[in-house]
Amino acid sequence: MKSVVLMARVLALGWLLGSLSVLAQEIRQPIERNGRVKVLCQVGEVTVTGGDEAVLTVTTDGNPSMVKVKQLADGAYGISVDPPMMPHRLRITVPREASLQEVRTRNANVTVRAVAAANVTTVSGGVLVEQVPGPVNVATTSGRVRLTEVGTVQLRTVSGDTQVQAVTGSVMVSAVSGKLEASHIGGDLTAQLVSGNASIRCSRGRVDVSTFSGEVRLSRLENEVVVETTSGNVFFVGALTPVKRCTINALSGDIRLAVPETCGFEMRFRSFSGALKSDFPVDGTSTGVSVPDTEPPSGPGVPLPPRHGRFVTWRHRDGAAKVLLSTLSGTVSFVRADPEAEPPCHQP
Template sequence: MKSVVLVVRILALAWLLSGLPALAQEIRQPIERNGRITVVCQVGEVAITGGDEAVLTVTTDGNPATVKVKQLAGGAYDISIDPPVIPHRLRITVPREASLQEVRTRNANVTVRAVAAANVATVSGGVLVEQVPGPVNVTTMSGRIRLTEVGTVQLRTVSGDTQVQAVTGSVMVSAVSGKLEASHIGGDLTAQLVSGNASIRCSRGRVDVSTFSGEVRLSRLENEVVVETTSGNVFFVGALTPVKRCTINALSGDIRLAVPETCGFETRFKSFSGTLKSDFPVGGADASGSGPDTEPLPGPGAPPPPPRHGRFVVWRHGDGAAKVLLSTFSGTVSFVRADPEAEPPCHQP
C-alpha cells in the first residue's frame, strides 16, 4: 500500500513540474563590441539589452537546442529558432556598441534597450525601443510601437498606434490608420497618414503632416509648420513662431488656432465657401486690397467680431512677425485667444 502511495505522489509531482516553465538555459558567445546582430523569432517574446561585456548572451525558457547562434562573415551574428514556430522567450544581451541589423518576428513582442542602433520588423507584435542613440527603423502591420530616447526614427505601420518621444534627430512616419503621438522632437518631423490621428507637441524642427481624414493636434512648436488634409480637422495651440511660416490647407476640415494675445502675426485666409471666425480684430485687406490694416480691440466682455465670409482675407495683429497661411474649400477657420500658461511647458520626459 505504501509503495502505491509513493508512486502516486511521484506521478503527481511530475505532473506539477511539467506545468512549470523550463529553467532558463544560457548560451554565451564572445563577439566584437561593434558587432551586428540579426534575430528571428516568430512567436513568443524577445528582449535585447546592451551591456558592458563583449559577449553575446542568449537566455531562453525553452529548449536551448532549438536556439541557433551563427557567426557570419564581417562580424555579424545570427540568432534564430529552429523549428521557427516554437514559442520562445529570449533574453539577449549584447555590447552597448552593437547594432541590431534586423529583429524579425511575426507576433512576438520586441523590447530593445541601450544598443547603438535598431531595425525591427513585426506583423502584430508590440515594439518598445529605449535609449538607442543611433537610427531606429520599425516596420509593423498592427503592433503597438513606443520609442523613447532615440537618435532618429523611420517608422512604417498600417494600423499600429505609435508613441514617439525624446528624439534627438529627425522623425519620419508613414501610417494608414494608426494613431501617432510625438513629443520632444529635436529634428524635423514628417508624417504621412491616411485616417490616423496625429498629436505633435514640443518639436524644435520643421513639422510636415499630410492626412486624408485624420485629426491633427499641434502645440508648442518652434519651427515651420505645414499641414495638408482633406476632411480632417486641425487644432493648433501655442505661440506662432516669428520669421517662420505656418501653412494649413484643408479641403472640408475645420481649422482652429488658439494663440496668445501677445503673439504678433500676419494671416492670409483663402476659401471658396468657408467661414472665418476670430477673437482678434480682422481688419486687413480683402481680395481687392481695400480695408484698414488694424481695428481697435473689443473691450472687456464685448462679444467677438462677427464671422467673415470671403475668398481672400488678409489681416495683421501686433508686429505681424509670424506668417500664417490658411486655406479651405468649405471648412471653418477659427482664431481664438489662448492663455499662454494653459498649455503645459515642454520638458524632456
C-alpha cells in the same frame, strides 16, 4: 511504503533534471563590442538589452536546442529558432555598442534597450525601443509601437498605434490608420497619414503633416509648420514666433488656431466658400470679401465677425510670424489663448 519512497525519488530526480535544463538554457558567444546582431523569432517574445560584457548571451524558456546562434557570412551574429514557428521567449544581452541590424518576428513582442541602433520588423507584435542613441527603424502591420529616448526614427505602419517621445534627431512616420502621438522631438518631423489621427507636441524642428481624413492636433511647436489635409480637422495651440511659418491647407476640414494675444503675425486666409471667425481685430486690408448686410463693429479689441470670401489678409502687432490658412469649404477659427493654458514642455 516502498511506493512512496519510489515516488519521492522520481520527483526529486525530475526536479534535478529540471534544474539542469534551466541552467543549460543560457548560450554565451564572445562578440565584438560594435558587433551586429540579427534575430529571427516568429512567435513568442524577444527582449534585447545592452550590457557591459563583450559577450552575446541568449536565454530561453523553451527548448535550448532549438535556438541557433552562429556568425553569418556578412560578419553579423544570427540568432534564430528552428522550427521557426515554435514559440520561444528569448532574453538576449549584447554589448551596449552593438547594433541590432535586424529583429524580425511575426507576432512576437519585441523590447530593445540600451544598444547603439535598432531595426525591427513585425506583423502584429508590439515594439518597445528605449535608450537607443542611434537610428531606430520600425516596420509593422498592426503592432503597437512605443519609442522613447532614441536618436532618429523611421517608422512604417498600417494600423498600429505609435507613441514617439524624447527623440534627439528627426522623425519620419508613414501610417494608414494608426494613431500617432509625438512629443519632445529635437529634429524635423514628417508624418504621412491616411485616416490616422496625429498629436504632435513640443517639437523644435520643422513639422510637416499630410493626411486624408485624420485629425491633427499641434501644440508647443518652435519652428515651421506645414499641414495638408482633405477632410480632417486641424487644431493648433501655442505661440507664433518670427522663425515660424504656419501653413495649413484643408479641403473641407475645419481649422482652429489658438494663440496668445502677445503674438505678432500676418495672417492670410484663402477660401472658396469657407467661413473665417477671429477674436483678433482686422487692422490690415481685406480683398474679395463678401461684406455683411449690417456694418460690422470696429475698433480696438473688437473681434472679426464671420466672413465668407476668397481672400482676407491682416496683421496683428508686428506681423512677425507668417500664417497662411486655406480651405475650400471648411471653417477657420482664430481665437485668443491663455499662454499658461497649455502645459509647458518637460522632457519625459
